[in-house]
Amino acid sequence: MVFVDRIHNAMRIVALDICAEKAGLRRGQGLAEARAMHPGIDIIPADPDSDKALLTSLADWCDRYTPLVAMDGTNGLYLDITGCVHLHGSEESLLADILSRLFRLGIEARGAISSAAGLSWAMARYRSGAIVTPQEAEQVLSPLPLAALRLPLAVIETLGRVGLKTVGDIILLPRAPLARRFGPSVLLRLDQALGFEDEPLSPRLPVASLSAERRLASPIQDEDDILGLTLQLAKSLRQSFEARQEGGRLFELVLFRVDGKVFRIRAATSAPSRDPERISALYRERLQAIHDDLDAGCGFEILRLCVLKTERYAAIQEDFSGRPDPGRSLSAFADRVLARFGPESLSVLVLRESHVPERAADFAPIADIAPPAAQKGQNTFVCAPPPSLRPLRLFRYPEPMDAIAAELPEGAPASFKWRRTTYQVTRAEGPERIAAEWWIDGENAPTRDYFRIEDTDGRRFWLFRDGLYGKTVTLPRWFMHGIFA
Numbered sequence: 188m189v190f191v192d193r194i195h196n197a198m199r200i201v202a203l204d205i206c207a208e209k210a211g212l213r214r215g216q217g218l219a220e221a222r223a224m225h226p227g228i229d230i231i232p233a234d235p236d237s238d239k240a241l242l243t244s245l246a247d248w249c250d251r252y253t254p255l256v257a258m259d260g261t262n263g264l265y266l267d268i269t270g271c272v273h274l275h276g277s278e279e280s281l282l283a284d285i286l287s288r289l290f291r292l293g294i295e296a297r298g299a300i301s302s303a304a305g306l307s308w309a310m311a312r313y314r315s316g317a318i319v320t321p322q323e324a325e326q327v328l329s330p331l332p333l334a335a336l337r338l339p340l341a342v343i344e345t346l347g348r349v350g351l352k353t354v355g356d357i358i359l360l361p362r363a364p365l366a367r368r369f370g371p372s373v374l375l376r377l378d379q380a381l382g383f384e385d386e387p388l389s390p391r392l393p394v395a396s397l398s399a400e401r402r403l404a405s406p407i408q409d410e411d412d413i414l415g416l417t418l419q420l421a422k423s424l425r426q427s428f429e430a431r432q433e434g435g436r437l438f439e440l441v442l443f444r445v446d447g448k449v450f451r452i453r454a455a456t457s458a459p460s461r462d463p464e465r466i467s468a469l470y471r472e473r474l475q476a477i478h479d480d481l482d483a484g485c486g487f488e489i490l491r492l493c494v495l496k497t498e499r500y501a502a503i504q505e506d507f508s509g510r511p512d513p514g515r516s517l518s519a520f521a522d523r524v525l526a527r528f529g530p531e532s533l534s535v536l537v538l539r540e541s542h543v544p545e546r547a548a549d550f551a552p553i554a555d556i557a558p559p560a561a562q563k564g565q566n567t568f569v570c571a572p573p574p575s576l577r578p579l580r581l582f583r584y585p586e587p588m589d590a591i592a593a594e595l596p597e598g599a600p601a602s603f604k605w606r607r608t609t610y611q612v613t614r615a616e617g618p619e620r621i622a623a624e625w626w627i628d629g630e631n632a633p634t635r636d637y638f639r640i641e642d643t644d645g646r647r648f649w650l651f652r653d654g655l656y657g658k659t660v661t662l663p664r665w666f667m668h669g670i671f672a
Contacts, residue, residue, distance in 0.1 A: 309335035329355030395493035406486025421463035434459025434500035578669030585666035647671035
């Protein structure tokens, strides 16, 4: 069986099984040549997206061994197991457990453990199951082909033409002539495999600052059991929060299903929290929201609660009245609503850095509800005049109106018609001139003159003239922007 894909306008083999390898076929070989050699081969079109999805799901599954899982191209994974070995007994038992579990899932995998990523890569592909110490690196690498160093194919072919075919052939050669003739990549890959050159791994997911895990002898399926264990995990994190004087802002509950499927459920708080009951209540809402998407299958065998984001927790002492802090009550309410209905379900009015009234404030998804003590000393940009100069009701968009007998060039109208009704003006204050924001509206945007108007019945309006008489080609227009109480 071979998998083929179009590469450089030609159908070539991109993957093949063991039988095809034993028959003499190889990766990168043209499909026409492979058919000529073995007319009876099974040919399957490659599906890179499905391959990537499978590798991603395997990376999720490997999180049970270590949170530091990195992708290695399209057919491999790196696991940094530093500090995790004692949880599985030994390196031998950890590697055996990974390979045996994957085999039971129907996946034939190869693995190796060493102190260098390059050495593990070489061992996994050319000596599966090996556990190599730093002192044995040179000895085990020497008989391997140069492809074990992850060198480009062109470099490997160039080295082969001068008789250098194994890693041992280049280990003892003078380094300067080798780099000068074949490029620096040869020595870089060699040093990475030997552990002389550091090769840091980039985890595919953010590493949690705190986490608690529970491995179960019997898988669970019921939602109440999941919430009960989540509460226990949250309680186990409280002491670590107190030691750091921090609270969690972003939590992630990771559920490992028996068949290898992994579910990640995130819940955010609008203020730092370390209260286990509150965290458990958040996940009660989250599980209700994703009820249909959470398929327990045969049950979950591992539960892990991770804290992805923390902030300093300001402890507030309650007064003798016994009433809870109103800020925390509001924060708890907001958290539960957001957990159930999503981050866009609650909005808060925020100030914007703009002198144009309709841009000076806007609604934004609620993110932070901090107690008043935490907000002191912050520089909040306030661009609006005192509240008495602005109407309580401001229209989202200014409404056009007709001004009658307006004083020229900068006076208020004597009367105006708005929404099919004519109003007589008795008092007027202004103008208050607001220039346009040229970086948004353009350099030729008109200037606004705002007036506070009172009619014969005592109703007060806020209107403006868009443009100045004699300054624009077209006549200025009038708009109603708000109504005073």
